[in-house]
Amino acid sequence: MSATIREKVNEGLKAAMRSQDKRRISTLRLINAAVKDRIIQNRGAGKGDDIDDAEVLDILGRMIKQREESQQVYEQAGRLELAEQEREEIEIIREFMPRQLSEAEIRAAVDAIIAELGASGLKDMGRVMGELKARHAGALDVGKAGAIAKEKLK
Numbered sequence: 001m002s003a004t005i006r007e008k009v010n011e012g013l014k015a016a017m018r019s020q021d022k023r024r025i026s027t028l029r030l031i032n033a034a035v036k037d038r039i040i041q042n043r044g045a046g047k048g049d050d051i052d053d054a055e056v057l058d059i060l061g062r063m064i065k066q067r068e069e070s071q072q073v074y075e076q077a078g079r080l081e082l083a084e085q086e087r088e089e090i091e092i093i094r095e096f097m098p099r100q101l102s103e104a105e106i107r108a109a110v111d112a113i114i115a116e117l118g119a120s121g122l123k124d125m126g127r128v129m130g131e132l133k134a135r136h137a138g139a140l141d142v143g144k145a146g147a148i149a150k151e152k153l154k
Contacts, residue, residue, distance in 0.1 A: 005056040005096050006035060012095070023085070027092040034059045057138030060097050064090055098139040103148075109136060110148050122153050 016024035067086045074083035113131045
């Protein structure tokens with residue numbers, strides 16, 4: 001059985017602490033804190049204390065999106081050192097995510113799911129996107145996939 005993403009993050013944190021890589025240590029601790037926050041939210045919602053890799057991938061995706069937005073703001077404000085810090089954190093977080101699908105791979109996945117589900121119009125968009133997210137969690141740019149699906153379902 002392969003290690004979960006959480007286990008990989010914890011192993012990475014231990015290695016970063018041994019090598020005293022401060023940026024890596026702080027980023028991996030932020031990932032652990034975000035995961036613990038989600039566990040607490042789940043516990044409050046009656047979902048228990050366990051969290052699966054799909055939820056961790058969702059958390060990592062959100063963290064990357066936040067950092068990309070911050071990076072743009074810092075670059076526009078001329079704060080290049082802060083923009084570089086965000087870029088470094090993005091690279092560290094991406095190490096724990098699956099390889100992102102190319103646009104051609106996204107188009108192929110959308111076509112396959114549309115054919116499989118027999119989707120014929122925009123009314124089926126939710127089903128198609130749900131299936132895409134389930135099959136390609138973390139490896140899919142949902143914005144691109146949504147645009148492609150919408151274009152194909154018109």
